Amino acid sequence: DHRTALCLRPQGWSGTLTADGARLLTTQKNMVLHLCLCLYSQGYKMFAAIKEALGTQRLEGTGAGGGGCISEGEVYKTDTGKVFVKRNSKKMAREMFDGEYESLKAIAATGTVKVPTPHVVVDNPAGGAVLVMEYLDMxxxxxxxxxxxxxxxxxxxxxxxxxxxxxxxxxxxxxxxxxxxxxxxxxxxxxxxxxxxxxxxxxxxxxxxxxxxxxxxxxxxxxxxxxxxxxxxxxxxxxxxxxxxxxxxxxxxxxxxxxxxxxxxxxxxxxxxxxxxxxxxxxxxxxxxxxxxxxxxxxxxxxxxxxxxxxxxxxxxxxxxxxxxxxxxxxxxxxxxxxxxxxxxxx
CATH class of the missing domain: 3.90.1200.10 (Aminoglycoside phosphotransferase (APH), C-terminal lobe)
Incomplete structure (x- = not known):
């Protein structure tokens, strides 16, 4: 409606909208809302899977994180402490993280050098996968x-x-x-x-x-x-x-x-x-x-x-x-x- 069209006007814009323009902007707004709902649903599924795998009710972002040229990551609080969630949106991310998970396990099993303990690899419904591991203050x-x-x-x-x-x-x-x-x-x-x-x-x-x-x-x-x-x-x-x-x-x-x-x-x-x-x-x-x-x-x-x-x-x-x-x-x-x-x- 006209109120929707008004709220979608660019900041500082003082012109008038035609009915077609208002309908177009309303359609665009609905598409954005639909996309946001889809992303929220996918994110919810991923975090639910992580919480289930970790046996935690709490999975709260801290705002701290890091990453490199391949993957990004963020620190989360759980019922039992912090974890580091490493994410990658590439199609081969699951294979990449499965390999890293097994690598960390193999090195840890030698008892020779410290590595982060890997917890779980979870598919991301939005694309790619995440690797959840022990958080270390490095x-x-x-x-x-x-x-x-x-x-x-x-x-x-x-x-x-x-x-x-x-x-x-x-x-x-x-x-x-x-x-x-x-x-x-x-x-x-x-x-x-x-x-x-x-x-x-x-x-x-x-x-x-x-x-x-x-x-x-x-x-x-x-x-x-x-x-x-x-x-x-x-x-x-x-x-x-x-x-x-x-x-x-x-x-x-x-x-x-x-x-x-x-x-x-x-x-x-x-x-x-x-x-x-x-x-x-x-x-x-x-x-x-x-x-x-x-x-x-x-x-x-x-x-x-x-x-x-x-x-x-x-x-x-x-x-x-x-x-x-x-x-x-x-x-x-x-x-x-x-x-x-x-x-x-x-x-």
Missing amino acids: HSLNRHAGILGKQLANLHLHNINLEKTGNVVSASEVTPTYVSQFGFPVTTCCGYLPQDNSWSDDWLVFYTRKLQQQLTLIEKEYGDREARDLWSHLQLKIPQYFKDIEVKPSLLHGDLWGGNAAELSDCPVIFDPASFYGHHEFDLAITAMFGGFSRRFWDEYHSIIPKAPGFNNRHKLYKLFHNINHWNHFGSGYRSGSLQLMRDLCR
Whole structure:
């Protein structure tokens, strides 16, 4: 009606509305109201599912939150304390969060390094999914950097030690079993790209496949001839970087850049993993790419796991994955770094 039309007039507008204009604005208002009701209904269903999974009557936003270039999150109060709700609207969000959930569980089961306890993954009726996990009062990694170096090394040795000692009960009273292959039981995502974690007995086969998956995406998006030519040469050289060493499967974080490590008042903490069982040196590649890890971190890590012969070239080979992965995520700004690593490795 005319009153509806008046309330929908732009602020400061002093003209008159025709009957058709009033009907149009009323229709638009009804559409907006319908959309709001749909979103409210979808949000209600999602929060009801979270409350049921957590066994809480209270789920109240605090206004605090955070996020990165892939997902966003917010802190909520429940009957028993705070939780962190991480959300992503992409179609593959459920697969991504299922992988992160299983990664956090696997790392926690080793009892070697603190991670947030994952609670539940819930589909979002509005699109995507959410991962609910323990809220931790985290601060930038600083005084516990050396401890994290030791704990990461112990994480990497955990599965290897299981082969020597058999099944052992960790501090969390979970009985881990030695994993003899490279891979992971579920798909995990480095960024938002799913990684092929199909089991393999051979690390070179597994890692070459991992690189090939990234370069296939580059070929589809960019058709980069130089990348294609360099890769055809590099594939033949990869075995020489593993002469005289034996690679055993270690449980890895998978994406341990500086933004995925922090500290609590009494210990370091790592989060946002994209885990799989692989060569322990792989985890060290991205730690060196963007800073955030002090000399104490490196010194303490290598005091437990010294560098093996050929480390520097393998370090480049593992950095190559992350450079190409960033090229796939963020564009050609990472092209030159990726190609330079390939040139260096092909010499």
